[in-house]
Amino acid sequence: MITTGIQLAYLSSAALFVMALRSLGQPTTARRGMQMAAFGMLVAVCATLVDQRIVSYEWLIVGLVAGGIVGYPLGMWVPMTAMPQRIAFSHAFGALAATFVGVGEYLHGLHAETLSHGQTLALSFEIFLGSLTVTGSLMAFGKLQGILPGAPITFRGQNLFNLSLFAVGLASLVWLVATPYDVTFFMVILVIGTLVGILMVLPIGGADMPVIVSLLNSYAGLAAVATGFALDNNILIVVGALDGASGFILSMAMSKAMNRSFANVLFGAFGSESGGADEGASASGGEMVAIEADDAAIRLAYSQRVIIVPGYGLAVAQAQHQVRELADQLEKRGVDVSFAIHPVAGRMPGHMNVLLAEAGISYEKLLDMDDVNDRFSDADVVLVIGANDVVNPAARTNRSSPIYGMPILNVQDAKSVIVLKRGRGKGFSGVENELFVSPKASMLFGDAKQSIAQLGVEIKQV
Incomplete structure (x- = not known):
């Protein structure tokens, strides 16, 4: 009866996870989806706690x-601006748990002499993918947090070395299955899984972090499988498969x-500094034209x-609440205000949506790229507040550009463009932005939070 109850509880949890994943596809149902996922996890944990394989609860209580x-501060105190690195950090914890389970199960089977070829194969994949995800996620966290350089770190023959190391790990896996x-x-x-995780993220530029974080999430799911x-x-098989897929x-x-392939993301070292152009000038020779806050306020x-x-500049400046106040002021004057969200804006999928929604901006005003481009x-x-590559016309006009x-x-x-930017330097990817030197564009330099607040003050006086 206990075994049947556990399996029924697992089935209920799996159903809740599937429904939660579906709900997360829409902003209006995302909160409910998270609640269903949390409840499904609670059911799964409770079912596991009554499993007959558990002989002592002391360490389980310590772990809980x-x-x-650790979890409460990560969930409640970490600001939304730091959510990408928090997600990467969480991936590392989950993968570490899977790695520890794999090591523990292998040592238990080794001591009891019960290791089979099939179990050894599963454990080998578990520790390889788990250790890879731990170090890869920590590297991603370091780059997003600014602890490590955001630009790619490369060396001669890096791709060949990484592939050779991966091949040695795969050969060791095959040999271990044959001799458990x-x-x-x-x-x-x-050891190789740990090294591959570091070397895999090392050459990845900050502009590619959204893809890498998603990919590491997939690896963590496969480790759970x-x-x-x-x-x-x-x-674990069902949830890991959902997570991995x-x-x-x-x-x-x-x-x-x-517009890039996985191979280009993993091996292209995109985001390296490009040289040859003076800071503040584009390859076409144009110059950025500055505008003062009072002139920008009149135009708005x-x-x-x-x-x-x-x-991402908006997230760094933590200016989401000032943006909402600015939008409210403009709407009181009869201005139609909407927000254009690019799929890779920020440092993780949905970063801008979550950030603006946290400030109280209606979901209906957050328009995806396909919906807003014709407007x-x-x-x-x-x-434009802190965006760079996602508004760069070079992606369409310059065939030599890495973002073409x-x-x-x-x-x-648009009829005119005002760009809020901290300085005249290049963006995170190191690619010059032709929009910033366009005759339509004016640059309002300074901290985004202060600039937006100043715009609000000036608009009240117009």
Whole structure:
């Protein structure tokens, strides 16, 4: 009866996870989806706690308390601007748990002499993918947090070295499956997985972090699947498969949004500094034209339609609440205000949507690229806040540009553009932006939060 009850609980959890995943596809149902997922996880944990394989609860209680102590601050105190690195950090914790389970199960089977070839295969994949995800996620966290350089770090023959290391790990995996009790190859797999995770993210530029975080999420899911097979646990297999598949699909969607392949993301070292042009000038020789806050406020106040394009700079400045106040002021004057959200704006999928929604901006005003691109030609002013590559016309006009072919927002079609930018330097990817030197564009330099607040003050006086 206990076994039947556990399996029924797992089935209920799996159903809740599937429904939660579907609900997360729409902003209006995302909160409910998270609640269903949390409840499904609670059911799965409770079912596992009554499993007959558990002989002692002391360490489980310690783990629950420790997890709560760590998890509550991560969930409640980390600002939305730091959510990408928090997600990467969480991936590392999940993968670490899977790796520890794999090591523990292998040592248990080794001591009891019960290792089979099938179980060893599952455990090998588990520790390889798990250790890879741990170090890869920590590297991604370091780059997003600014602890590590955001630009790619490369060396001669790097791709060949990485592939050779991966091949050695795969060969060790095959050998361990053939000889399950050879601890040496088990340790080789663990060490190589750890190194591959570091070397895989090292050459990735900050502009590609959304894809990498999604890909690491997929790896964590696959590690959970392997854990499920090793432990003969159905819910781990189902949840891991959902996680792995969704992470892979999301990675594909993000790559498509940047018009790049997985191979180019993983091996292209995109985001390196490009040289040859002076700071503040583009390859076409144009110059950025500055504008003062009072002039920009007049232009906004007497517009009929304004489209705001948020980017990572808005998140860094934590200016989402000032943006909402600015939009409210413009709407009180009868201005039609909407927001254009690019699929890869920010540092993770949905970053801008979550950030603006947290500030109280209605979901109906957050328009996806496909919905908003035809509206730019009717906009009197487009206010670009901290966005760069997603509004760069070079993606369509410059075949030599690394971002050529990337879908962009049609900001250049607007009647005028005001760009909020901290300085005259290049964006995160290191690619010059032709929009910034366009005759339509004016640059309002300074901290985005202060600039937007100043715009609000000036609009009140118009």
